[in-house]
Amino acid sequence: MPWTSRRIRPRRVAALVSVTALTLAVSTSAGSGPLTAKAPTAAGPVALARSDSHGACLINGGPTVQMSEGLPTPNGYSRSTGTVRALTLMVDFSDAPGSGPALSRFREFFPQTQEWFRTSSYGRLDYRPETPIPDWLRMPRSFRSYGIERGAPFDPGYRRLVQDIVAAADPRVDFRAYDFLNVLVTPNAGPSALDTVLSVTFAGNTDAPVADGVPVANASFVYSRQDDGSGSYPQTGYRVLPHENGHVFGLPDLYTQAGGGAVGHWDIMSEDWGADNDLLGWHKWKLGWLDAAQVDCVTERGTTQYTLTPLARPGLGTKLLFVPLSRRTGYAVELRTHEGNDESVCRPGVLVYRVDANVDTGRGPVRVYDSHPDSGGCTRSPNVHAELSDAPFTTGEEFRDPRRGVRVRVEGVDEEGNVRVGVTRG
Known part of the structure; x- marks a missing residue:
């Protein structure tokens, strides 16, 4: 089943609690399988760095826990060490045409996202975003027609959108060459991020659309501009992507229905705006x-x-x-x-x-x-x-x-x- 990621800004909590309660009952955070022709790899390194003395600390959850914090992370997520290649596409619509060059949207997130992961991983993750299509990839339907909301991905709207992305990109993209997919949607599609955060990561669906013989079952979508209202977007707005990509590597959401009250800004999987923050x-x-x-x-x-x-x-x-x-x-x-x-x-x-x-x-x-x-x-x-x-x-x-x-x-x-x-x- 698909797992999704969605965040709640503190000042919008009251308005979104009922919606979040419903969506969490369906599915919550993100997982992934690699977008390559190879067999799925384990999350993180080939094997978790451990010795015999670590046995008691390898806590684990039950089989029904969604995106458990347990160790080691199950198979099916993208590698988080070594070189990973992120297919990055900039997408627009007839009723929300991209404003300015598509590469300007790309530069909102890179090279900052690469540098964030390089710093956090002590250089162990070589994150390489690739843009084989440097222009806006126009979808055949209007944004409104997809009915994208804060629901589970792979609902009919997302299924149509992913299928259309694959159809539009496939002539120019070999999907087997990439570990996961980033979709940077034109920021004028959908409501402001101050009202509703649509950004989502999903994976794990065996019925995902197929391109070049591999399922496109692992993708991070970023909508609007993830501004916190402070005017700091040029410095901090990119961090929604490291958050979403964290799910690609198997990390859960640390916020709750009450917002970031359990962890605060001590992990980007809790809050990815405002004060800079690393991972736990x-x-x-x-x-x-x-x-x-x-x-x-x-x-x-x-x-x-x-x-x-x-x-x-x-x-x-x-x-x-x-x-x-x-x-x-x-x-x-x-x-x-x-x-x-x-x-x-x-x-x-x-x-x-x-x-x-x-x-x-x-x-x-x-x-x-x-x-x-x-x-x-x-x-x-x-x-x-x-x-x-x-x-x-x-x-x-x-x-x-x-x-x-x-x-x-x-x-x-x-x-x-x-x-x-x-x-x-x-």
């Missing part, structure tokens, strides 16, 4: 961007001391601690600082969050714990869930779960910005 360490491990030596699985009882290096900083060092609570869930601990894709972090420190592999995408599979609840946060970036912006713990502060006997205490910072933490298991 758990996601970087899931995607194959962290080595086994950079992830410690905390299983011993008592208190153990660790030194965390900043997650955004390339190089050696421990980037992620995970405290398994069961075979489904556990606590993750990482150090977030003002660097890399996290350049807008307003309170650096140790981020603690719970990962639940048994929770569907868009239902809150991750929850960040706030070191300063009800403070209002420390960012004033428009439409960002500000309350969690000051969530990290700093020297002398600690996270406690008395019921589980878990404690994470920040002990101090060294000259290089690494942080010492003590983790206690009861």
Whole structure:
């Protein structure tokens, strides 16, 4: 069945809750199969970076969980390491003709998206967008006639649209050469992104249209301009595409019906506007961007001391601690600082969050714990869930779960910005 991705901006939550509730019941986040003639590859690296000591931390969800946070990611998603080729098409309609050169639309997202993934992956993902058709690809029907709404992809409107894209592009495109498809729709098609976010990623449908012998079962659609109303679109508008492509690599939505309240801007799969933000360490491990030596699985009882290096900083060092609570869930601990894709972090420190592999995408599979609840946060970036912006713990502060006997205490910072933490298991 198709899995979709759709985001809710905080100030539009009330108006969209009923719609989201309906669509989540159908299907929520994105998955993919590679658009090549080869057999499907596993998500991330050839094998998850792990050792025997990581066994207890390989949490996993039940077979019915949609886009589980579990490890390893199932087969069927695009590779997230090495070179991936993204077929990128710019599409317009008779009732929404492209304004200006199609390559101007392309440049709204590139090379920024490439650079974002290069930085986040420490250079392990070589993302290559290709535009064999540099002009607007005109669809044979008007945009209105497709009936595109915030519904599940591969509804009749999307099926017609994908079929028309394939028919229009196939004479000039060998679909077997690409790992996934980006469709950059002319931004005057559909409502403003401030009113309704139509952008969606879908995959996993065995009935997907076929081109050059392969199913076009993996595509990210970007509509309108993903502005947050702050006037920062030229700097931040491109980040809707890294979010959508995150689904292509097997990552779930971290927002919920209440918006980004569970994770805030600490992961682009939660909020992709406003303050710059990277991916959580758990996601970087899931995607194959962290080595086994950079992830410690905390299983011993008592208190153990660790030194965390900043997650955004390339190089050696421990980037992620995970405290398994069961075979489904556990606590993750990482150090977030003002660097890399996290350049807008307003309170650096140790981020603690719970990962639940048994929770569907868009239902809150991750929850960040706030070191300063009800403070209002420390960012004033428009439409960002500000309350969690000051969530990290700093020297002398600690996270406690008395019921589980878990404690994470920040002990101090060294000259290089690494942080010492003590983790206690009861």
